[in-house]
Amino acid sequence: MSAPGLAPSSGCRNTPVLKQRGQREVFCGLTSIIWLHRKMQDAFFLIVGSRTCAHLLQSAAGVMIFAEPRFATAILEEGDLAGMNDAHDELDREVARLLERRPGIRQLFLVGSCPSEVIKLDLARAAERLTQIHAPRVRVLNYSGSGIETTFTQGEDTCLASMVPVLPKTDRRELLVIGALPDVVEDQMLGLLSGLGIENVRCLPARGVESGVAVGPNTVFALTQPFLSDTCAALERRGARHIAAPFPFGADGTTAWLRAIAQEFGIGADRFAAVTDAPRKRAERAVAQAAQDLAGRSVFFFPDSQLEIPLARFLTRECGMTAIEVGSPYIHDAIHGPDLDLLEAGPMISEGQDVDLQLDRARAARPDLTVCGLGLANPLEAEGLTTKWAIELVFTPVHFYEQAGDLAGLFSRPLRRKGLIAGLSPRLRAAE
């Protein structure tokens, strides 16, 4: 289906997708803990894994690791690998110690990793058992953030999906907005929805466990993030209905997202215009200013977060860029479809990765801007390509009207910078 209110161009929805398997240069789902724990203020994330998992979190969290964060790794040791029963006793003991030390914790997530899954440590059973032990103060849930099952932002998906079955049931007609957003962005969104007259709005994840989020056959839900397919399915299993929409990036994306919800709730065009016109124009002005350096430039996306398709749609439609390749770790028709409809035909759409082959394609295409992970960014810069590291797009407030200019700015800054310091390096000159 096409997005309401925006004329579909030729679109990319039916473009054949290049699917490749090979070496993937991506994060595992554990990484999502870094922003999830900031959002869910009474939750603790306990990874059951190896030293590698702890090292990954430390490397990805940077300085955040020094601020008594609400996550940790229970590192499996040789003894734990020998006998399974032992591992459960060990886990119980570590959890008891942890909850004693951090009395503010109300939700505990046991996060599965590659090692814990390969040895088939039953964390689901452990979560049930620990819930009984620590009820009613603490709820213990389990999900997988392992690299063998999840890629980067998918960790948020598996986390939220693990919460859906234990949400209370309701028959009220409510709007659920799914996806962790920075608080400031979430508040803007709630303001816009309440301006439209939609009052029964809840967010998942909520800031605390006692948020009143419930689900039932009269629940409708909208996604603010494109990586939430499991959560989507879990909500549908409980009778809730998905409102398909493009994702709220840029002025157009935000308007289309809000319009899909407004239509669902039968909001009149006058009211819609009254609420959205001013912020939309403000966003358009901000984007136009920030996008001056982007118009006419080409962009190449390596797969990372599943944000690539909606962001390519934003950069091509609102900033005048041309997309060469849009790589995404996974593509779900029901979720990415509305954005693919709006992405003008032309770019190669790829799912999965064989990183060496994809690097060859990027080198051959010499895009003006390459969106990629930190393992590739500096090496590509050294080859004369300009890069925008993708992880920042997950941490920075980028959704909805007020952030649209900032979003364009994230992409234009590397290009402006390249122009400013071009005189410095013979390597950069050679690349021109």
Next chain:
Amino acid sequence: MKLTVWTYEGPPHVGAMRVATAMKGLHYVLHAPQGDTYADLLFTMIERRDHRPPVSYTTFQARDLGSDTAQLFQDACCDAYARFKPEAIIVGASCTAELIQDDPGGLSELMGLPVPVIPLELPSYQRKENFGADETFFQIVRTLAKPCERTARISCNILGPAALGFRHRDDITELTAMLHEIGIDVNVVAPMGATPSDIARLGAAHFNILLYPETAESAARWLKREFDQPHTTIVPIGVTATRDFLAELATLTGLPCRAGEERLRLPWYAQSVDSTYLTGKRVFIFGDATHVRAAAYIARDEMGFEVAGMGCYNREFARGIRALAREFGVEALITDDYLEVEQTIEALQPEMILGTQMERHIGKRLGIPCAVISAPVHVQDFPARYSPQVGFEGANVIFDTWVHPLVMGLEEHLLHMFREDFEFHDAAGPSHHGAAATPETPRAPASAGDVIWLDAAERELKKIPFFVRGKARRNTETFAQSKDLREISVDTLYEAKAHYAR
């Protein structure tokens, strides 16, 4: 299971990556799940390398587990060889692949690649990053080094510098220049910058300089046994250590190993009157064993500090650090648990910490100045400027680095004189800590067991500049306890001050 937030060391395969990335013409095929590629960014971001580490990952996923992950590994090996044409390949498993037991060594042997393939056994659930680096380098040397004729001129190998090593880049430059000055050639530096064919000619050197025992001790021992190459035992960090190292070189080579000290400034800087205020500063030292050992001697014998405590996180070197601590009359702290380090620092209340990135943050939290002396380090400790630790220029760098976080003598004097002045008021802190500095951990007015601070004494304590206040508080409480005093008055404060006067 062990609950962890910070880790001083990564898993052993990261150590192997540090060796592979340091070298040229070598490729590492790592059997690892999707996601383990995170380690690439340590090299591309923290060390700012301009190329990808020479590592191919199999990146297996859940759906591969039922089928043939072994095939995936062999394909990755073939692809890596075809694409990168390395002179040699190392193969191994990360922690998850260790559990699925595919045996990369055996699998790669069956493939009959036309270059040496070196299998690595790195037990991920027992050992850590430094072991991984040491073992990897040892296996590479053991496989590739061939007996060969000694060079005509006296030459040596420099063993140990690796990727992600604390100041390894500049240490090599400094050491090479020093060796050049005294007429010793450098045959091979390894693993940093060496190719597999360079490793093959390690045997041409007359002796080895074991620069970082953490990453190269096994290889150095093997070379001693197999090729009869002696290796140095002193790491030339600090003025005295450098001079002792030169003496050791003289013994090994028979050359008059003297190096010019014209540019060496540490001794005069430490002697100049502004440094008087450094006397007896109580320092706590933590890091890898090699840098802790060097720092302890510099702190005591070259800077005039008092070493209040020391320790290391790499258990492999615990015995040496325990002996060193005994020599200094302190207790050694051998742990990889940062909470223990934090507790020890809190208990000791040193005036300065010499440590790693972790201790820098502990110091920030406790309001204690800190200088970084050892890995793990963050991006700011891979500086653009020349900043070695070894040799005489290294000593200059160390003097500056350690003194900067402290309030220098003149500034300290001014703070004393004008401490009621609005610019130098109590909570202002030294300018380099920024406005947000928290000078002291908040403590209840009454503390230290049964000893109670009277209001007047507490107020008087506040008048003491914050950077010595922790020591004053601790000394006074210890003094009061030793005299069985229940309360601390202004008099007690000054009696204690007199008692501890130095």
